[in-house]
Amino acid sequence: MGLLDRIRDYITDFEEKELYRYVIIFLGSIILLIGVLLFYHYRTIxxxxxxxxxxxxxxxxxxxxxxxxxxxxxxxxxxIDTLLAEDKNFKIVGYFKDVLDKLNLADKKVIETSSQIERPDQYRESILDISFDDMDMKQLTELLKELEENRRIFIKKLEILRSKTPKKLEVNMTIGTFLLKSE
Structure with missing residues (x-):
């Protein structure tokens, strides 16, 4: 209780004007502090x-x-469904052989392997890996153009390397098509 008594005695020793001045300063400080806090609060909001x-x-x-x-x-x-429904008997190997015959590239083919990949959706992916030796740029562009014209085929991978024969290319390509799983 000694602390409260000392504070009370200190306050009672003030003159009335001095007490009002300290009260006003105190209240002004509190109001200013509340104002600053409200300003920061609303600015943050x-x-x-x-x-x-x-x-x-x-x-x-x-x-x-x-x-x-x-x-x-x-x-x-x-x-894709419409395209697949148009030609249900499409075989990528047969189509590619026809393209090679049309472009007279059958003698350039070295390796051909085909496989099918089951997909999680309603399609199977039929893949054909082909390697060519001693192709020139004209033959390659004609082949790529012919493959691009068929919407059923997509080129998955194309690797073009310089051949040991001058001005010739070695080409490794993977082409694919989608088939419905029911086929």
């Missing part, structure tokens, strides 16, 4: 609201991008 709006806008844009990509993929899947 304002900044957070702006960040939330910005994040929500970015999320909406991301959702639109995702939805447009999903629609694009869905259209591609429908195109």
């Amino acid at each position: 304002s900044n957070l609201r702006l960040r939330i709006k910005s994040i929500n806008k970015m999320r909406e844009e991301d959702v639109q991008v995702i939805l447009s990509k999903a629609n694009y993929i869905q259209r591609q899947l429908q195109d």
Whole structure:
């Protein structure tokens, strides 16, 4: 209790004007402190609201991008289904032999292996690995152009190396097509 008595005695020793001045300074300091705290509080809230709006806008844009990509993929899947339904008996090996005969490249072929990969969706992937020796650039471009014209075929890998023969190329390529699993 001694501390409270000393504080009371100290305050009672003030003159009235001096007491009012200290009370006003004290209350002014408290009001100023509360004002500063409120200012920082509302400024922080304002900044957070702006960040939330910005994040929500970015999320909406991301959702639109995702939805447009999903629609694009869905259209591609429908195109693939339509393309596969047009020619159910398509064989990549037979098609490629026809292309080689058409372009007179059968003698350039060295190795040919085919395989099928089961996919988790409704398709199987039929793959054909081919190696060529002693091709020139014209033959290669004609072959690539012919393969690109068929929407059913896609080029998965293309490796072009310089041949031991001058002005000739060694080409390793992997082409593929999709087949429905029911085929």
